[in-house]
Amino acid sequence: MTSATTHDEIALTGLTVFGNHGVYDSERREGQNFIVDLTMYVDTRAAAASDDVRDTVHYGEIAQRVADIVAGEPVNLLEALAERIAVSLLTIERIGRVRVTLHKPNAPIALSFDDVSVSIERAKP
Template sequence: MDFLDEIVLTGLTVFGRHGVYDHERENGQEFTIDLRLMMPLGAAAASDDVLDTVHYGELAEKVAAVVAGEPVNLIETLAERIADVALSDSRVHSVSVTVHKPHAPIALTFSDVAVTVHRAQKHPASEISR
């Protein structure tokens, strides 16, 4: 039986131009991303080989490219795109993505606005024929 372990990446901060308002796209702002990947890590632990797991450095680069890339109106959309990147590796059973927008255009004092999405493989790796 495979256990679902976790790889967690928190606090990835990337400059992007996402938002509903023109000034958000013109000026841009920093977004902070947290990821939680659920996947079995026993094979990687046994082999001690990075090829048997998700290389979190490479994943961070891919996520940063999404955040720095094509602007979207909503951080919900951005979170969905990031989840798609994480789930492109069939070994990842599910992912939770939180997009923080601490500089959101709110005319009140606040410390953060965040959206979290939870997504899973449509066909877990164990069901995919090889």
């Protein structure tokens, strides 16, 4: 778990996963790409000392876990999907806090825009 005296971060950005989330039936039927950015707050001192992946979080495994959530059971809101991801990641012993940003660049908005995103940050009690 993250120590109060460390501010170590492991980031995974731009994870693109196809999902069927959204308020509208067409979003659930047709689906679209969602982009996930994560910052995991992890005390990396043990991994730095041992040079062993078992002493940190394996970002390949994290990526797959998050991809499975995004590709899984649909939700209406990005907020709900971000919460699912955060809750799942906080079950990993070494992660003390996580920041999740979900991008929906193809959101059904009838105006020109670059991106829609929701960011949340959650920590273990």
